[in-house]
Amino acid sequence: xxxxxxxxxxxxxxxxxxxxxxxxxxxxxxxxxxxxxxxxxxxxxxxxxxxxxxxxxxxxxxxxxxxxxxxxxxxxxxxxxxxxxxxxxxxxxxxxxxxxxxxxxxxxxxxxxxxxxxxxxxxxxxxxxxxxxxxxxxxxxxxxxxxxxxxxxxxxxxxxxxxxxxxxxxxxxxxxxxxxxxxxxxxxxxxxxxxxxxxxxxxxxxxxxxxxxxxxxxxxxxxxxxxxxxxxxxxxxxxxxxxxxxxxxxxxxxxxxxxxxxxxxxxxxxxxxxxxxxxxxxxxxxxxxxxxxxxxxxxxxxxxxxxxxxxxxxxxxxxxxxxxxxxxxxxxxxxxxxxxxxxxxxxxxxxxxxxxxxxxxxxxxxxxxxxxxxxxxxxxxxxxxxxxxxxxxxxxxxxxxxxxxxxxxx
Ligand code: CTP
Numbered sequence: 001x002x003x004x005x006x007x008x009x010x011x012x013x014x015x016x017x018x019x020x021x022x023x024x025x026x027x028x029x030x031x032x033x034x035x036x037x038x039x040x041x042x043x044x045x046x047x048x049x050x051x052x053x054x055x056x057x058x059x060x061x062x063x064x065x066x067x068x069x070x071x072x073x074x075x076x077x078x079x080x081x082x083x084x085x086x087x088x089x090x091x092x093x094x095x096x097x098x099x100x101x102x103x104x105x106x107x108x109x110x111x112x113x114x115x116x117x118x119x120x121x122x123x124x125x126x127x128x129x130x131x132x133x134x135x136x137x138x139x140x141x142x143x144x145x146x147x148x149x150x151x152x153x154x155x156x157x158x159x160x161x162x163x164x165x166x167x168x169x170x171x172x173x174x175x176x177x178x179x180x181x182x183x184x185x186x187x188x189x190x191x192x193x194x195x196x197x198x199x200x201x202x203x204x205x206x207x208x209x210x211x212x213x214x215x216x217x218x219x220x221x222x223x224x225x226x227x228x229x230x231x232x233x234x235x236x237x238x239x240x241x242x243x244x245x246x247x248x249x250x251x252x253x254x255x256x257x258x259x260x261x262x263x264x265x266x267x268x269x270x271x272x273x274x275x276x277x278x279x280x281x282x283x284x285x286x287x288x289x290x291x292x293x294x295x296x297x298x299x300x301x302x303x304x305x306x307x308x309x310x311x312x313x314x315x316x317x318x319x320x321x322x323x324x325x326x327x328x329x330x331x332x333x334x335x336x337x338x339x340x341x342x343x344x345x346x347x348x349x350x351x352x353x354x355x356x357x358x359x360x361x362x363x364x365x366x367x368x369x370x371x372x373x374x375x376x377x378x379x380x381x382x383x384x385x386x387x388x389x390x391x392x393x394x395x396x397x398x399x400x401x402x403x404x405x406x407x408x409x410x
Contacts, residue, residue, distance in 0.1 A: 001176045003031035008081035008115075010106045011051065013041020014088040015156040016122045016165035021046060023087055024054040026172045035077065036060070039106045041090060063105040074105055078113035083178060086110070088165050089119040091127045097145070098136035118146040118178065120171055125161030148174040153382035164382060173395040177229070180398065186230025187398035193231040194269040194322065195223040196276035196309065198238035200256045204301065205287035209254075212277050215364045216240030218328075219275030221390035223248045226271070229398050234266040238276055256282065256306035263309050270402040272322040273393075274310040275352075277330060282306055314347025323402035326393070329353040329373075330362075339373040350374050352393065372396070 007027055011020045020042075027034050034055040038048055048059045060077060078084065086093060086106075093106060097119075102108040110117065119140065127133055128150060141147060149166030166174075180187035197219020201209040216237060223235040224245035233248045236259055244250045251262045256278045263272075281303035291299050310327045325348040329339040332355065339353035351373045356362045360369070369383040372393075381389065 001030065001179055002027060005032045005083070005179055006081045007032050007034050007175070008037065008078060008084045008109065008113075009034055009055070010037045010039070010084065010086045010089075010093075010109065011042035011046065012039045012086060012088055012090040012093040012106065013044055014090050014122050014165070015045060016088045017042050017045035019165055019168055020087050021050055021054055022168045023085075023171055024051065026168060027175070028054065028056065030172070030176070032175075033057070035081065037077070037106050037109060039093070039104060041092070060105055063108055074108050075112045078109035079115065081113070081115050083175065084110065084113050084115055084117045085120070085171075085175065086117065087120040087171060088122040091121075091123045091130075091133050094119065094121060094133060094136045094140065098139045116144070116146065116178070118148060118174065120148045120166055121150045121163075122165035123150070123163050124157050125155060125159050125163045128163045129161075146174070146178065151382040152384055167379065167381070169379075170392055170395065173392075173399045176399050177395050186228075188226060188394075189230035191231045191270040191402065192266075192268065193223070193226040193233045193397075194263060194266050194272040195219055195226065195233060195235045196237070196259060196263065196274045196278070197223065197235055198240040198242070199277050200238045200259055200279040200306075201254045202256065202279045202282035202306070203254070203286045204283050205289065205291045207290050210279060210281070210283070211239075212279065213364055214238070214240075214277035216242045217364075217366065218368060218386045218389065219273070220245055221387045222273050222275055222393060225387070225390040225394035226273075226397065229394050231271070234269070236262045236266065236276070238278075255279075256309070260307045260309050260312065263313070267316075267322075268320060269322045271324040271326070271397055272310075272313050273326045273397075274313070274348075275328050276309075278309060279306055308346065310348060311346040324349050324397060324400055326350045326352060326397075330356045332357040336371055336373060336378055339371065343373060343375065352389075 035057050036051045036055050037060045052059045096107040102111045151164040152162045153164050155163050198216035199212045199214040201211045203209050220242045223233050227233040227247040235248045236251045253259045284302040284304045327348045329342045329351050331338045335353045335355050339351040343351045353371045368389050370381050372379040
């Protein structure tokens with residue numbers, strides 16, 4: 001997707017600048033031509049030699065360099081790129097960009113460019129939250145500047161909060177999404193995504209049921225994000241108080257068995273994301289009339305196991321199985337170890353594992369801390385809003401280019 005794309009990477013000062021080297025490596029692996037501008041601050045953290053070696057290009061540092069100006073002026077440098085990426089973007093450089101300052105090569109190139117600009121901010125949490133930085137970011141985004149991150153977590157300065165540079169693979173995925181969108185149809189156009197969300201209700205009698213505390217926020221946000229990337233999206237949802245995401249086909253069900261049927265009826269799908277908290281058990285005999293209190297005391301309820309929807313998708317024949325199947329693992333301890341076991345047992349490709357212990361506020365809350373577990377890797381994502389988790393997951397799904405339905409119809 002990045003073959004032949006010209007990316008001007010501006011490396012500003014910040015302890016995370018070393019991670020821009022990995023960004024360069026990943027972009028080069030994908031065939032992009034990467035030219036780098038290193039600010040004075042950036043050069044305190046990474047050397048021009050490493051940047052030049054990895055980008056396989058000359059590194060530009062000086063606004064008033066006679067040789068650079070003769071070979072490639074700062075105007076050309078900024079205009080010859082297809083995309084300008086500022087990674088890391090310091091508070092200072094964001095402020096210069098917002099105010100149109102041009103006192104070094106990086107800020108001059110950013111002012112002179114007529115190309116799209118993407119920033120990957122990183123800084124101390126107080127600096128990020130400062131009204132000045134927030135106002136600068138609002139100004140930049142209103143001008144169409146794209147932003148990746150920052151994430152939340154432990155910061156290099158020892159404080160905890162929002163300010164971490166986005167993960168390298170998320171920056172690369174955002175760049176790939178940008179070019180995919182530019183190339184015409186959205187990256188998941190023509191793909192069908194199936195998402196489950198919310199709890200299930202397992203009826204005991206016409207008025208009572210066994211349910212759980214799932215709010216549906218995460219699953220609904222994922223459906224919205226996939227639809228936003230152009231996927232035809234079917235959301236099979238248990239009872240929630242959520243409004244239907246725009247542009248998504250919503251199938252409302254109550255029980256696990258209804259969810260199972262609705263999911264299989266929605267196939268074929270290229271990607272399936274099972275975010276629902278499906279009830280593991282139902283009452284063997286669902287009373288047709290309300291169970292009354294009587295002399296016999298409380299009724300004994302016999303539970304039987306519900307079908308496992310995620311596992312059933314994983315077991316489909318290769319030509320019917322969604323190319324990418326993603327499950328969730330809600331755990332209250334040993335999160336990654338259980339997720340690994342679940343990945344294998346349920347035959348899925350990725351597990352989004354999260355800790356739902358009391359006190360984490362995940363069930364019903366707006367934030368989530370997840371680990372993306374695949375057969376050969378574990379990524380620990382910082383705590384973020386559920387819609388941010390959804391956006392990041394959707395970008396990763398797009399980058400994986402799942403295409404079951406196309407290969408079936410071809
Ligand atoms: N899942 C499903 N159908 C079920 C049970 C679970 O599709 N009958 C899916 C969930 O949507 C989720 C994943 O399986 O993507 C894991 O759910 P979880 O409740 O964490 O796992 P369980 O299978 O219930 O295993 P355990 O309770 O032993 O952890």
